[in-house]
Amino acid sequence: MGEGKALEMNLTGEPISAYEALRSGLVNEVVPDHELFDTALSWARKMAEQAPVAIEQIKSVSAMGELGEGLEAEARGFEKAFTSEDAKEGIGAFLGKREPKFKGK
Numbered sequence: 001m002g003e004g005k006a007l008e009m010n011l012t013g014e015p016i017s018a019y020e021a022l023r024s025g026l027v028n029e030v031v032p033d034h035e036l037f038d039t040a041l042s043w044a045r046k047m048a049e050q051a052p053v054a055i056e057q058i059k060s061v062s063a064m065g066e067l068g069e070g071l072e073a074e075a076r077g078f079e080k081a082f083t084s085e086d087a088k089e090g091i092g093a094f095l096g097k098r099e100p101k102f103k104g105k
Contacts, residue, residue, distance in 0.1 A: 001025050051086040052104035 001024040009016070021027045031039045047055065057077030061070060081087060085105040093100035 051081070051084070051090055051100070051102045053084040053086045053102075054081040057081045 005024060008014075016024070016026075018027065018030045022030050029039065057080055061074045061077045086100075086102045089102060090100045
């Protein structure tokens with residue numbers, strides 16, 4: 001979503017439709033009401049399968065606003081994620097053709 005549209009939404013408080021939110025990049029997917037819970041649960045399960053340290057670093061870096069600052073944070077996050085116990089577990093699980101057991105360390 002562009003800065004102008006975000007500012008407009010914040011200043012006016014006007015609601016937008018689900019499809020306008022999708023077009024603006026404010027949401028990733030629009031589903032019928034009766035599919036919402038199952039869709040959210042599916043996304044949560046996909047994320048829960050990922051290494052917690054990597055998820056933490058991705059979220060942290062994604063919040064950076066300035067490019068140079070973001071690139072530096074990305075490099076630090078990459079180092080932290082790839083030197084973690086979870087990284088070793090993920091590589092071992094991949095090589096051993098088994099599901100990883102991440103511990104968030």
